[in-house]
Amino acid sequence: MTHTGITVALSKGRIFEETLPLLAAAGIAPSENPESSRKLIIGTNRDDVRLIIVRASDVPTYVQYGAADLGVAGKDVLNEHGGNGLYQPLDLRIATCRMMVAVREGYDYAGQVKQGARIRVATKYVNAAREHFAAKGVHINLIKLYGSMELAPLVGLSDVIVDLVSTGGTLRANGLVAVEHIGDISSRLVVNQAALKLKREAIQPVVDAFAVATRNEALTP
Ligand code: ATP
Ligand code: MG
16 A cells, blocks of 8 residues: 555554654644554644554564554664664653563562573564673573563572663562662654655755754754
């Protein structure tokens, strides 16, 4: 299906909510709310701009292949995707949280690391986990999960998890504690590299408006 304007890929939930004010700054208002509408393609007040609603982890893929020109994706998701074909001009400073190592209360993480024990790590963020433990010189068995990571240490699937934490409420509710901070996470604007060249007149004003709205420097390639 061809669309001559620009297509923006967003995920439902916090990214959509926190991107709304940025879209407004660029003069873009969605004509429907994806939380209540079942539509995956959402029009806007502008004939030349539409939104597509995809799974958070699929945003980089849609933009990489040019099915969307722009998108908003977490640094966590981008790190797992690898960023191929994507230009990342702005840290939007939205959907902020921290990537942490967490364990069951009472598990002696520091002791295990000191002893050089092989640690079982359950996570959705396998690239981030591999990089983190390799840098520490810790040997791990990596167990890939797709969600509800908090459960893994409770039922003996893993010793630790690597997960995103904001308030820590979910960890606490499950008797887990964070023991290591891997990095700070926020969402980035991602742009298809070819689209930026071919449709710069349409895309650049959106990038610039997002930059102003987030008090950011737009890095023009
Ligand atoms: P799905 O729910 O479809 O499996 P997801 O869990 O990755 O995907 P969201 O929960 O909507 O999707 O999270 C989207 C993005 O928001 C994440 O990629 C991350 O960057 C950020 N995020 C995740 N958890 C939190 C959190 N607790 N607080 C703030 N931001 C978060
Ligand atoms: Mg989720």
